Amino acid sequence: xxxxxxxxxxxxxxxxxxxxxxxxxxxxxxxxxxxxxxxxxxxxxxxxxxxxxxxxxxxxxxxxxxxxxxxxxxxxxxxxxxxxxxxxxxxxxxxxxxxxxxxxxxxxxxxxxxxxxxxxxxxxxxxxxxxxxxxxxxxxxxxxxxxxxxxxxxxxxxxxxxxxxxxxxxxxxxxxxxxxxxxxxxxxxxxxxxxxxxxxxxxxxxxxxxxxxxxxxxxxxxxxxxxxxxxxxxxxxxxxxxxxxxxxxxxxxxxxxxxxxxxxxxxxxxxxxxxxxxxxxxxxxxx
Amino acid sequence: xxxxxxxxxxxxxxxxxxxxxxxxxxxxxxxxxxxxxxxxxxxxxxxxxxxxxxxxxxxxxxxxxxxxxxxxxxxxxxxxxxxxxxxxxxxxxxxxxxxxxxxxxxxxxxxxxxxxxxxxxxxxxxxxxxxxxxxxxxxxxxxxxxxxxxxxxxxxxxxxxxxxxxxxxxxxxxxxxxxxxxxxxxxxxxxxxxxxxxxxxxxxxxxxxxxxxxxxxxxxxxxxxxxxxxxxxxxxxxxxxxxxxxxxxxxxxxxxxxxxxxxxxxxxxxxxxxxxxxxxxxxxxxxxxxxxxxxxxxxxxxxxxxxxxxxxxxxxxxxxxxxxxxxxxxxxxxxxxxxxxxxxxxxxxxxxxxxxxxxxxxxxxxxxxxxxxxxxxxxxxxxxxxxx
Numbered sequence: 001x002x003x004x005x006x007x008x009x010x011x012x013x014x015x016x017x018x019x020x021x022x023x024x025x026x027x028x029x030x031x032x033x034x035x036x037x038x039x040x041x042x043x044x045x046x047x048x049x050x051x052x053x054x055x056x057x058x059x060x061x062x063x064x065x066x067x068x069x070x071x072x073x074x075x076x077x078x079x080x081x082x083x084x085x086x087x088x089x090x091x092x093x094x095x096x097x098x099x100x101x102x103x104x105x106x107x108x109x110x111x112x113x114x115x116x117x118x119x120x121x122x123x124x125x126x127x128x129x130x131x132x133x134x135x136x137x138x139x140x141x142x143x144x145x146x147x148x149x150x151x152x153x154x155x156x157x158x159x160x161x162x163x164x165x166x167x168x169x170x171x172x173x174x175x176x177x178x179x180x181x182x183x184x185x186x187x188x189x190x191x192x193x194x195x196x197x198x199x200x201x202x203x204x205x206x207x208x209x210x211x212x213x214x215x216x217x218x219x220x221x222x223x224x225x226x227x228x229x230x231x232x233x234x235x236x237x238x239x240x241x242x243x244x245x246x247x248x249x250x251x252x253x254x255x256x257x258x259x260x261x262x263x264x265x266x267x268x269x270x271x272x273x274x275x276x277x278x279x280x281x282x283x284x285x286x287x
Numbered sequence: 288x289x290x291x292x293x294x295x296x297x298x299x300x301x302x303x304x305x306x307x308x309x310x311x312x313x314x315x316x317x318x319x320x321x322x323x324x325x326x327x328x329x330x331x332x333x334x335x336x337x338x339x340x341x342x343x344x345x346x347x348x349x350x351x352x353x354x355x356x357x358x359x360x361x362x363x364x365x366x367x368x369x370x371x372x373x374x375x376x377x378x379x380x381x382x383x384x385x386x387x388x389x390x391x392x393x394x395x396x397x398x399x400x401x402x403x404x405x406x407x408x409x410x411x412x413x414x415x416x417x418x419x420x421x422x423x424x425x426x427x428x429x430x431x432x433x434x435x436x437x438x439x440x441x442x443x444x445x446x447x448x449x450x451x452x453x454x455x456x457x458x459x460x461x462x463x464x465x466x467x468x469x470x471x472x473x474x475x476x477x478x479x480x481x482x483x484x485x486x487x488x489x490x491x492x493x494x495x496x497x498x499x500x501x502x503x504x505x506x507x508x509x510x511x512x513x514x515x516x517x518x519x520x521x522x523x524x525x526x527x528x529x530x531x532x533x534x535x536x537x538x539x540x541x542x543x544x545x546x547x548x549x550x551x552x553x554x555x556x557x558x559x560x561x562x563x564x565x566x567x568x569x570x571x572x573x574x575x576x577x578x579x580x581x582x583x584x585x586x587x588x589x590x591x592x593x594x595x596x597x598x599x600x601x602x603x604x605x606x607x608x609x610x611x612x613x614x615x616x617x618x619x620x621x622x623x624x625x626x627x628x629x630x631x632x633x634x635x636x637x638x639x640x641x642x643x644x645x646x647x648x649x650x651x652x653x654x655x656x657x658x659x660x661x662x663x664x665x666x667x668x669x670x671x672x673x674x675x
Contacts, residue, residue, distance in 0.1 A: 018524065021535060051520035056364070067524060067536060072517040074367065075526035075536070077390050080360035083324075083352060087361030088517060090348045091322055091368025095518050113360075116353040266350075274343050283346055 016040035016050075018070050025064060029215075029223025031182030031208025032062050035129055036069070038185055038206075039100070042192035053096045056085040058105035060136045061210075062129040065100040079110030082117045085124045093267055093286035096125070096196060103130040103144040107163055111143070118172035118201045123265040125195045125202045128165060131210035139213030146249040150217045167242040169203040170259050176202035177242065177259035181230040182209060184255060191257060200265050207253060220250070293317050293486035297345050305478040307471040308333035308375070310442040311401045312341065313478070314449025315373045317486055320399070321347030322370035324361035326354050326380060329413040330469040331403035334375035355383035359400070363387060366396045367525070369516035371453055373399040377469075378407045381420055381427070388462050389428035390527045392550055395504070395512060397456035397491055401449065401465040403472040406631075406657030416469035417657035418580055418631040422638075424464050425609050431547055433554035435561055436464040436609040438579040442476045448606065454489040455561060459553055460511050466608060468631070470581040470660060494521075503534040504546070510553030554610055563606040564615060572601030573624045574673045577616075577640050579605040581660055582629050589629075589666035598674050608636060616643035625673035629653035629666045649673065 003009060011017065017040070026032050043050065050071060057066035059078035066073040072095075076084045081099045089097040099106070106114050106128045117124065133151050134140040141151035144165065145158045154160075169177045176198050178191040188206055195202035209215060209226035220226060234253040245254050264272060271284040297316035305313065312334045315323070323342070325335045335351070342349040348365075352358040355376055362372035376384065381402050391398055406412030407419045420427075424436045435455050437448045445467060452463040494501055494513035503523045504512050515521045528536035529543050554561065569575055574593075578586045583604045593600045603619070605612065616626070616639075625648050628637040634652050641650040651673045655661050 018535075051522070052518050054517045067526065070522050072522060073524045074364070075524070075528065076360065076363070077387055077527055080356060080387060080390075083357035083360035084364040086350070086352075086357070087322070087324060087364025087366075087372070088368045089364075090350065090361070091365035091370040091372075092516070092518050095368070112353050113357050116357070278343060282343055285346065285348065 013037060013040045016043060016070055017068055021068055024068055026061065027212045029209055029211035030061070031131070031206070032065065032129055034182045034185060035127065035188060035206050035208065036065060038188040039127065039192055041189045042196060045189070045193055046196045048096055048196060052094055053098065054088060055098050055100050056081040056088065057099070058101040058110060060102040060105050060134070061131070062100065062102035063105055079105055079108070079113065081105065082110055082113040082124070082126065086117055086122050089122065089124055090267070099124055099126045101128065103128055103132070103165070104134045104142050107165060107168065108143045115168070115172040118169055118174045118203070120266040121173055121175060121200045121263050121269070123199050123201070123267065125192070126204070127192065128203065128205050129208050130165065130205050131208050131214055133210060133214045135210045135213050139217055146247055146251070148249040149214070152217065162247065164242070164245045164247065165205045166203070166245050166258050170242045173201065174203045174259060175200035175261050175263050178257040179205040179207070179245065179255050181207040181234055181253060181255060183227050183230040183234070194260070200263060291488045291490060293483040293488055294319055295483035298483040298486060299480050300482045301480055303478045303480065304475055305442050306333060306473050306475045307439070307442045307445040307467055308403060308473065309337045310445035310478050311375060311449050311465060311467070312337035313480060314446040315399065315453070316341060316345055317446070317480065318371065318450040318453035319488055320371045320373045320453065321345070322362070322365040322372040323349045323374060324352050324358045324365070324372065325374040325376070326352055326358050328377045328380045330405055330472050331375040331377045331401065333472070334401060334403070355380040356386060359384045359387040359391070362398045363391050363394065363396045366398050367517050371397065371457070373401070375401040375403065377403050377405050378411060378417070378420055379409070381423065385427040388434070389430055389432070391462045392428065392432040392434065393527050394525045395460040395550070397460050399449065399452045399456050399463050399465065401467060404466065404468040412658050414469065415658040416581065416631060416660065418468055418582065419635070419657060421466065421608060421630070421632065421635040424466055431551060433551040434462050434464060434609060435459065435554065435607065436466050438466045438605055438608050439471060440580050440583050440604070441471065442474060442478045444606070445471065446478050446480065450486060450488070457489050457491040458511070459557065460491060460514060461554065466580065468581050502532040504530060505532040506549055506553070510549055510556060558610040561607060561610060562612050564612050565604040565606060567602045569601035569603060569619060571599055573599045574627055574670055575601045575603050575619055575623055576627045576629070576666070576670065577603045577605065578629055579608055579636065582631060585660045585663055586629055586666055588663035589670060592663065592667045593670045596671070598670060600670055605636070611639045611643070613643050616640055617645070620644040620647040623648050625649040625651055627651045627653060627666065627669050627673050629655070629661050631655045631657050631660065
């Protein structure tokens with residue numbers, strides 16, 4: 001059999017990836033690719049018109065996702081993928097807009113944008129790959145680094161309280177909130193599918209191994225060791241109170257779908273409100 | 288390039304008594320802007336307020352963002368979604384926008400930012416005038432790029448030049464700044480808004496070839512690539528990283544040398560087409576007063592006094608400040624004794640005049656630290672000094 005005809009030579013995700021940009025830059029053992037696979041799988045299952053799906057990323061390892069996905073894709077600036085997505089979605093409400101970025105990008109530098117997009121119930125899907133550190137720049141401490149974990153700018157261990165992302169998302173107004181790890185491939189796929197189908201601000205956190213930096217600095221082993229940790233310490237608790245989801249260093253990981261509720265999106269609220277004020281004179285935006 | 292006329296829905300045809308800030312909003316609406324993302328900041332808020340009030344009857348989006356970082360990010364997103372976006376701000380907000388002004392330049396995204404300047408640095412003089420952001424407009428974001436900046440001197444020009452700003456942004460796929468100031472922003476004057484069919488608009492060059500052949504950053508003859516919007520099946524990629532014609536990141540010196548000069552060249556090579564300057568009596572002048580915005584109106588009085596005193600003085604008003612009318616200043620420098628440059632800052636545009644004069648004519652600055660406009664007599668004193 002010719003090399004290029006061998007089954008393993010053909011990437012099952014080919015239709016969803018910019019194959020002319022493969023191989024990607026992610027390290028062996030990294031979990032980002034796994035989440036991309038789940039995303040592609042979810043897209044496939046969603047039956048969405050792929051011409052109408054756009055991906056926005058910020059900066060960082062996960063920020064590179066936009067560059068590999070074969071959709072209209074925007075690699076924006078650090079922390080600004082969410083407001084970029086806001087503008088894109090409002091300019092063309094027909095689009096399904098997905099923000100795919102890392103914890104440092106979305107809740108570190110982009111935290112303000114994140115909470116406000118959630119507050120407005122902006123109709124976007126936010127997939128946040130959380131690897132507990134700033135990986136692209138060399139493993140610095142992040143807003144998600146568990147207490148006592150070591151990072152290059154916390155060489156004696158982290159003592160700052162980290163964010164619990166599902167709690168932050170729910171408190172800010174998100175209408176769909178889930179957390180999984182890179183081990184829960186099937187469930188990540190399902191969550192992304194649900195989020196794609198749901199109007200409003202959907203947030204999915206996926207905890208992933210950063211083997212090269214976070215794991216190495218903390219002597220946690222390789223990708224497999226981290227998956228083993230997820231396997232042993234994760235516990236599915238759908239509907240859990242998001243106030244109880246703090247993550248301690250190598251501690252329990254409560255995962256599941258925590259929030260799935262109905263609320264008018266930004267555009268629905270705007271159109272409803274303006275119709276209330278102006279009556280039939282008002283032409284609903286985006287319709 | 289598609290030439291169009293304005294959509295009557297956004298055009299408030301008639302004679303109005305408006306301030307500069309309102310006129311910017313009306314100019315934007317007349318130019319077809321249907322997406323405004325902004326954050327309140329004195330002395331620019333009236334533009335945002337006017338937009339918020341008018342948008343439900345015109346159709347479009349007004350969104351008050353969480354900050355100026357978000358405002359400009361949303362505008363870039365909206366521009367790629369097919370809208371003509373604008374915002375308004377002042378010094379501190381303009382500083383925050385610098386990050387994504389760079390992204391807009393790199394992604395070659397049309398958008399318009401009006402800066403109603405106030406005194407700085409920092410919080411400075413929130414309610415009082417200044418022209419201290421002129422160099423920031425040119426150089427504020429990191430890296431090498433060119434933008435376009437216009438400087439209206441009246442509410443009427445706020446209207447006219449905002450339309451012009453959109454036409455330039457669409458033509459060159461670049462951020463365009465309307466650099467006004469608190470004085471013009473809050474000045475009420477007669478503003479005539481023409482009928483929609485008399486307002487000529489330009490739309491970005493949309494790509495119309497086969498979908499799989501589209502190269503987002505392949506430059507056309509004028510140096511400007513064709514654009515598409517999201518959602519049309521082009522499945523394109525764009526990035527703030529140095530990129531090739533496909534929009535794919537290429538992190539090396541060759542690609543940097545290939546890509547980045549064009550961001551400047553597409554403006555500088557077309558500078559003659561972009562430039563709008565107004566001259567009076569420069570042919571016979573010994574001294575030329577170079578000014579822009581509110582200061583050019585103050586300078587008129589100084590020039591009148593100087594002419595009464597028998598001094599041959601001409602005026603050159605920059606309606607386009609960036610790109611700078613380099614050729615014209617160089618020409619004039621060989622014929623006149625001196626340039627006098629009054630501006631409400633400690634020396635910004637004067638440096639460009641001095642550079643272009645290159646010692647062939649002297650250059651005099653008339654600084655003013657902001658808070659108010661020049662006393663015409665101060666400008667007159669410098670004209671008298673310059674002609675000696």
